[in-house]
Amino acid sequence: METGVSEAELRHLRRCVELARAALEAGDEPFGSLLVGADGTVLAEDHNRVAGGDRTRHPEFALARWAAENLSPAQRAAATVFTSGEHCPMCAAAHGWVGLGRIVYAASSEQLAAWLSELGVPPPPVRPLPIREVVPGIEVAGPAEELADEIRALHRRYHSTL
Numbered sequence: 001m002e003t004g005v006s007e008a009e010l011r012h013l014r015r016c017v018e019l020a021r022a023a024l025e026a027g028d029e030p031f032g033s034l035l036v037g038a039d040g041t042v043l044a045e046d047h048n049r050v051a052g053g054d055r056t057r058h059p060e061f062a063l064a065r066w067a068a069e070n071l072s073p074a075q076r077a078a079a080t081v082f083t084s085g086e087h088c089p090m091c092a093a094a095h096g097w098v099g100l101g102r103i104v105y106a107a108s109s110e111q112l113a114a115w116l117s118e119l120g121v122p123p124p125p126v127r128p129l130p131i132r133e134v135v136p137g138i139e140v141a142g143p144a145e146e147l148a149d150e151i152r153a154l155h156r157r158y159h160s161t162l
């Protein structure tokens with residue numbers, strides 16, 4: 001079952017949206033993510049870097065790799081990944097493989113698919129499965145409806161400038 005998003009979590013999600021905006025301003029797809037430790041410290045952050053042609057350079061994948069290199073298994077399990085858009089199956093799998101903990105997303109894959117469809121964007125080559133279809137048993141919270149309009153506007157801007 002999906003769980004709600006707290007005020008403190010919303011603050012981290014707002015940072016993810018800022019990172020998504022930074023990605024857009026750098027000519028990339030507007031997605032941003034944070035890795036937050038058990039004590040609430042932001043350990044790492046990233047945004048999409050697919051503009052160079054490598055379509056696997058999603059921030060959630062980069063954070064999973066960063067966690068594998070820099071955190072113990074216990075630290076990874078206690079960490080939370082915040083992200084502007086729900087993990088794609090590739091990133092959910094990376095998250096599961098490295099044993100990260102909770103995920104909090106601002107916009108769901110279902111919302112994103114609906115927004116992109118409205119904009120006439122062709123469907124992606126990878127099916128946008130919900131995280132728990134890929135990583136059963138993981139704790140997931142989202143979407144945060146407070147941020148939906150802002151994220152939708154970022155995607156509209158990205159696709160209108162292509």
Ligand SMILES: [Zn+2]
Nearest residue numbers: 058088090091
């Ligand atoms: Zn991804």
